Amino acid sequence: MFRIGKQFRFEAAHSLPDLSEGHQCARVHGHSYTVEVHLVSDGELTRPGFVVDFAELGPFSAHIRDHFDHRDLNTVLDAPPTSEHLAAYFYKWCRDHLRLPEPVRVEKVRVSETASTFAEYGPDLP
Known part of the structure:
Protein backbone atom coordinates (compact mmCIF):
# COMPACT_ATOMS: atom_id res chain seq x y z
CA MET A 1 0.00 0.00 0.00
CA PHE A 2 1.12 3.55 -0.75
CA ARG A 3 -0.02 6.67 1.10
CA ILE A 4 0.49 10.32 0.20
CA GLY A 5 -0.81 13.53 1.70
CA LYS A 6 -0.98 17.22 1.04
CA GLN A 7 -1.62 20.16 3.35
CA PHE A 8 -3.81 23.16 2.65
CA ARG A 9 -4.19 26.30 4.75
CA PHE A 10 -6.89 28.88 5.21
CA GLU A 11 -7.90 31.60 7.65
CA ALA A 12 -11.45 31.75 8.99
CA ALA A 13 -13.62 32.76 11.93
CA HIS A 14 -16.33 30.88 13.77
CA SER A 15 -18.18 30.61 17.03
CA LEU A 16 -19.73 27.65 18.81
CA PRO A 17 -22.82 29.10 20.48
CA ASP A 18 -24.03 25.80 22.00
CA LEU A 19 -21.18 25.87 24.54
CA SER A 20 -21.67 26.95 28.13
CA GLU A 21 -21.82 30.62 28.96
CA GLY A 22 -18.36 32.07 29.30
CA HIS A 23 -16.62 29.39 27.20
CA GLN A 24 -14.05 31.15 25.05
CA VAL A 37 -5.84 15.16 2.63
CA HIS A 38 -4.47 11.60 2.78
CA LEU A 39 -4.76 9.38 -0.29
CA VAL A 40 -3.98 5.67 -0.48
CA SER A 41 -3.50 3.16 -3.26
CA ASP A 42 -3.44 -0.60 -2.95
CA GLY A 43 -2.29 -0.94 -6.53
CA GLU A 44 0.59 -0.03 -8.73
CA LEU A 45 1.94 3.47 -9.08
CA THR A 46 1.11 5.59 -12.10
CA ARG A 47 3.89 6.94 -14.27
CA PRO A 48 6.41 8.25 -13.36
CA GLY A 49 5.93 6.57 -9.95
CA PHE A 50 3.07 8.50 -8.34
CA VAL A 51 0.07 7.44 -6.33
CA VAL A 52 -1.41 10.47 -8.05
CA ASP A 53 0.04 13.77 -9.23
CA PHE A 54 -0.43 16.32 -6.43
CA ALA A 55 -1.82 18.66 -9.09
CA GLU A 56 -4.98 16.50 -9.06
CA LEU A 57 -5.76 18.09 -5.68
CA GLY A 58 -6.00 21.53 -7.32
CA PRO A 59 -9.82 21.54 -7.32
CA PHE A 60 -9.81 21.05 -3.55
CA SER A 61 -7.40 23.95 -3.11
CA ALA A 62 -9.71 26.13 -5.21
CA ARG A 71 -15.07 33.48 5.87
CA ASP A 72 -17.32 33.10 8.87
CA LEU A 73 -17.66 29.31 8.98
CA ASN A 74 -21.01 29.61 10.76
CA THR A 75 -22.41 30.85 7.43
CA VAL A 76 -20.64 28.18 5.33
CA LEU A 77 -21.52 24.86 6.98
CA ASP A 78 -24.95 23.44 7.81
CA ALA A 79 -23.51 22.01 11.05
CA PRO A 80 -21.64 23.70 13.90
CA PRO A 81 -18.18 24.51 12.45
CA THR A 82 -16.12 22.25 14.70
CA SER A 83 -12.93 20.62 13.45
CA GLU A 84 -14.79 17.30 13.46
CA HIS A 85 -17.55 18.60 11.17
CA LEU A 86 -15.03 20.30 8.90
CA ALA A 87 -13.01 17.08 8.58
CA ALA A 88 -16.13 15.11 7.61
CA TYR A 89 -17.25 17.81 5.15
CA PHE A 90 -13.82 17.99 3.46
CA TYR A 91 -13.51 14.20 3.31
CA LYS A 92 -16.89 13.88 1.58
CA TRP A 93 -16.10 16.76 -0.78
CA CYS A 94 -12.82 15.14 -1.83
CA ARG A 95 -14.43 11.72 -2.20
CA ASP A 96 -17.22 13.13 -4.37
CA HIS A 97 -15.33 15.71 -6.45
CA LEU A 98 -11.73 14.65 -6.99
CA ARG A 99 -11.08 12.61 -10.10
CA LEU A 100 -8.77 9.95 -8.74
CA PRO A 101 -7.63 6.97 -10.81
CA GLU A 102 -8.46 3.46 -9.64
CA PRO A 103 -7.42 2.17 -7.10
CA VAL A 104 -6.62 5.53 -5.42
CA ARG A 105 -9.02 6.66 -2.71
CA VAL A 106 -9.29 9.29 0.00
CA GLU A 107 -8.23 7.61 3.23
CA LYS A 108 -8.89 10.45 5.66
CA VAL A 109 -8.89 14.20 6.15
CA ARG A 110 -7.30 15.90 9.16
CA VAL A 111 -8.25 19.43 10.24
CA SER A 112 -6.16 21.43 12.70
CA GLU A 113 -7.29 24.69 14.28
CA THR A 114 -4.00 25.09 16.12
CA ALA A 115 -0.52 23.58 15.95
CA SER A 116 -1.37 21.16 18.78
CA THR A 117 -4.97 20.07 18.02
CA PHE A 118 -6.65 18.11 15.23
CA ALA A 119 -9.69 16.10 14.23
CA GLU A 120 -9.74 13.36 11.59
CA TYR A 121 -12.49 11.81 9.52
CA GLY A 122 -12.29 8.72 7.34
CA PRO A 123 -14.46 5.64 6.95
CA ASP A 124 -11.69 3.19 7.85
CA LEU A 125 -10.33 4.91 10.96
CA PRO A 126 -10.08 2.57 13.93
Whole structure:
Protein backbone atom coordinates (compact mmCIF):
# COMPACT_ATOMS: atom_id res chain seq x y z
CA MET A 1 0.00 0.00 0.00
CA PHE A 2 1.12 3.55 -0.75
CA ARG A 3 -0.02 6.67 1.10
CA ILE A 4 0.49 10.32 0.20
CA GLY A 5 -0.81 13.53 1.70
CA LYS A 6 -0.98 17.22 1.04
CA GLN A 7 -1.62 20.16 3.35
CA PHE A 8 -3.81 23.16 2.65
CA ARG A 9 -4.19 26.30 4.75
CA PHE A 10 -6.89 28.88 5.21
CA GLU A 11 -7.90 31.60 7.65
CA ALA A 12 -11.45 31.75 8.99
CA ALA A 13 -13.62 32.76 11.93
CA HIS A 14 -16.33 30.88 13.77
CA SER A 15 -18.18 30.61 17.03
CA LEU A 16 -19.73 27.65 18.81
CA PRO A 17 -22.82 29.10 20.48
CA ASP A 18 -24.03 25.80 22.00
CA LEU A 19 -21.18 25.87 24.54
CA SER A 20 -21.67 26.95 28.13
CA GLU A 21 -21.82 30.62 28.96
CA GLY A 22 -18.36 32.07 29.30
CA HIS A 23 -16.62 29.39 27.20
CA GLN A 24 -14.05 31.15 25.05
CA CYS A 25 -15.09 29.29 21.90
CA ALA A 26 -18.65 30.54 22.23
CA ARG A 27 -17.36 33.97 21.19
CA VAL A 28 -16.46 34.77 17.59
CA HIS A 29 -12.78 33.99 17.08
CA GLY A 30 -10.44 32.98 14.28
CA HIS A 31 -8.02 30.23 13.40
CA SER A 32 -5.29 29.52 10.90
CA TYR A 33 -6.62 26.16 9.73
CA THR A 34 -4.54 23.37 8.25
CA VAL A 35 -6.29 20.65 6.27
CA GLU A 36 -4.46 17.46 5.32
CA VAL A 37 -5.84 15.16 2.63
CA HIS A 38 -4.47 11.60 2.78
CA LEU A 39 -4.76 9.38 -0.29
CA VAL A 40 -3.98 5.67 -0.48
CA SER A 41 -3.50 3.16 -3.26
CA ASP A 42 -3.44 -0.60 -2.95
CA GLY A 43 -2.29 -0.94 -6.53
CA GLU A 44 0.59 -0.03 -8.73
CA LEU A 45 1.94 3.47 -9.08
CA THR A 46 1.11 5.59 -12.10
CA ARG A 47 3.89 6.94 -14.27
CA PRO A 48 6.41 8.25 -13.36
CA GLY A 49 5.93 6.57 -9.95
CA PHE A 50 3.07 8.50 -8.34
CA VAL A 51 0.07 7.44 -6.33
CA VAL A 52 -1.41 10.47 -8.05
CA ASP A 53 0.04 13.77 -9.23
CA PHE A 54 -0.43 16.32 -6.43
CA ALA A 55 -1.82 18.66 -9.09
CA GLU A 56 -4.98 16.50 -9.06
CA LEU A 57 -5.76 18.09 -5.68
CA GLY A 58 -6.00 21.53 -7.32
CA PRO A 59 -9.82 21.54 -7.32
CA PHE A 60 -9.81 21.05 -3.55
CA SER A 61 -7.40 23.95 -3.11
CA ALA A 62 -9.71 26.13 -5.21
CA HIS A 63 -12.76 25.01 -3.22
CA ILE A 64 -11.12 26.00 0.06
CA ARG A 65 -9.99 29.34 -1.37
CA ASP A 66 -13.39 30.16 -2.86
CA HIS A 67 -15.66 28.96 -0.04
CA PHE A 68 -13.71 28.86 3.24
CA ASP A 69 -10.76 31.28 3.24
CA HIS A 70 -11.44 34.47 5.21
CA ARG A 71 -15.07 33.48 5.87
CA ASP A 72 -17.32 33.10 8.87
CA LEU A 73 -17.66 29.31 8.98
CA ASN A 74 -21.01 29.61 10.76
CA THR A 75 -22.41 30.85 7.43
CA VAL A 76 -20.64 28.18 5.33
CA LEU A 77 -21.52 24.86 6.98
CA ASP A 78 -24.95 23.44 7.81
CA ALA A 79 -23.51 22.01 11.05
CA PRO A 80 -21.64 23.70 13.90
CA PRO A 81 -18.18 24.51 12.45
CA THR A 82 -16.12 22.25 14.70
CA SER A 83 -12.93 20.62 13.45
CA GLU A 84 -14.79 17.30 13.46
CA HIS A 85 -17.55 18.60 11.17
CA LEU A 86 -15.03 20.30 8.90
CA ALA A 87 -13.01 17.08 8.58
CA ALA A 88 -16.13 15.11 7.61
CA TYR A 89 -17.25 17.81 5.15
CA PHE A 90 -13.82 17.99 3.46
CA TYR A 91 -13.51 14.20 3.31
CA LYS A 92 -16.89 13.88 1.58
CA TRP A 93 -16.10 16.76 -0.78
CA CYS A 94 -12.82 15.14 -1.83
CA ARG A 95 -14.43 11.72 -2.20
CA ASP A 96 -17.22 13.13 -4.37
CA HIS A 97 -15.33 15.71 -6.45
CA LEU A 98 -11.73 14.65 -6.99
CA ARG A 99 -11.08 12.61 -10.10
CA LEU A 100 -8.77 9.95 -8.74
CA PRO A 101 -7.63 6.97 -10.81
CA GLU A 102 -8.46 3.46 -9.64
CA PRO A 103 -7.42 2.17 -7.10
CA VAL A 104 -6.62 5.53 -5.42
CA ARG A 105 -9.02 6.66 -2.71
CA VAL A 106 -9.29 9.29 0.00
CA GLU A 107 -8.23 7.61 3.23
CA LYS A 108 -8.89 10.45 5.66
CA VAL A 109 -8.89 14.20 6.15
CA ARG A 110 -7.30 15.90 9.16
CA VAL A 111 -8.25 19.43 10.24
CA SER A 112 -6.16 21.43 12.70
CA GLU A 113 -7.29 24.69 14.28
CA THR A 114 -4.00 25.09 16.12
CA ALA A 115 -0.52 23.58 15.95
CA SER A 116 -1.37 21.16 18.78
CA THR A 117 -4.97 20.07 18.02
CA PHE A 118 -6.65 18.11 15.23
CA ALA A 119 -9.69 16.10 14.23
CA GLU A 120 -9.74 13.36 11.59
CA TYR A 121 -12.49 11.81 9.52
CA GLY A 122 -12.29 8.72 7.34
CA PRO A 123 -14.46 5.64 6.95
CA ASP A 124 -11.69 3.19 7.85
CA LEU A 125 -10.33 4.91 10.96
CA PRO A 126 -10.08 2.57 13.93
